[in-house]
Amino acid sequence: MRPTGIHLFGLRYWSAALSADVGRSDRRLLVKYDPRDLARIFVRRPSGNFVEARYADVTLPSITLHEALTARRTLLAKGRREVDTRAIVRTAMAQRELVDAATRKTARLSPVADESSWIGRHAAFYSVPPLVMLQLACRRPPRCAADLHLSSDQEIRLAKMFATEPAAVRRMTFANVAQPSRRFIATRPTQVCTSCSPGHTEPEPILRSQLLGWRITCPLCGDPSGMPAVANSPFRQYRTAALRDEKLLDDEVERGIGTWTSPAEIARLLLMRRIPRPIPRESDLWRFRVLGAIIPDLDRVVGAQQENLPTPAKPILPLHMRPALLAGIAIVERAGPEMLRMLRGHMIGDNWVRFTDAAENIIARARR
Ligand SMILES: [Zn+2]
Known part of the structure; x- marks a missing residue:
């Protein structure tokens, strides 16, 4: 007072x-x-x-x-x-009037297949903030697409507003993705399929599949030439293993189906820094990741391209580097827990402790 x-x-x-x-x-x-x-x-x-x-x-x-x-x-x-x-x-x-007007207007933009931006596109169309359009009571704007939580009540309201089914609204979000896997969902499109990308409309739709940070093929058309960066990747010889892991990650993130381990968690371990022997010059240390111990070309390519890989917290690699990470995960997944123990030998100091803790955790969970 x-x-x-x-x-x-x-x-x-x-x-x-x-x-x-x-x-x-x-x-x-x-x-x-x-x-x-x-x-x-x-x-x-x-x-x-x-x-x-x-x-x-x-x-x-x-x-x-x-x-x-x-x-x-x-x-x-x-x-x-x-x-x-x-x-x-x-x-x-x-803002209420704009939303009312939007719901009264018969002009509804038709969604394109696999679209995740449909509601956002309407918001832009009617010049209101997407959150107003969503009528979401979240206090902070979502950090990534996966943070958009819709209650069933909100799904029903949105479905009514856009004259569609609640399930259709849910399919456009990442509400079903479990928390640990969300770091693989990008905030902005990370790839475009040149074979089947939708025609240019304003505002441009964002497809759900464009935000999946592990994809190396297009889930819509499956055309292997749709992503030239993958076809020309310096790691294209790992394509078979990478494709296998693309499927594993798909199952884990999108459907919650796991194997003995979580591919998303293995990805984090593989992106941790390692110390190769003999110990390199201080200025070269940035490029060595655990992944390089499994995919021998990695250190060389990263060094040659002067391209720092992302941190374990955000394991979304540029498209041409993705086959290396995917193949690495597939190799660990196939080899089993002993491989994680073996990889420990590449770590020293704090990183050794962190790696060991995380790896033992994964192994313990695998046993249960
Ligand atoms: Zn495609």
């Missing part, structure tokens, strides 16, 4: 019953509210009983908590430093 009233979610409230308490101190009060109707809140007085407080400006219409948070975020993102009740409510009403 401040001398000007009660401030909550950037909205200002006032109640005549509270005027006696105002100014006593700048203190925190217990407040109850209905997230569907922020026009009024209930405030506990120092005496213990609750009184109703309304917007300080009673002429403003009611908005929901979700609308208030989204509007506030939009205003702050536009660089507004002072965000008051009037600005928040007006922005929320404007």
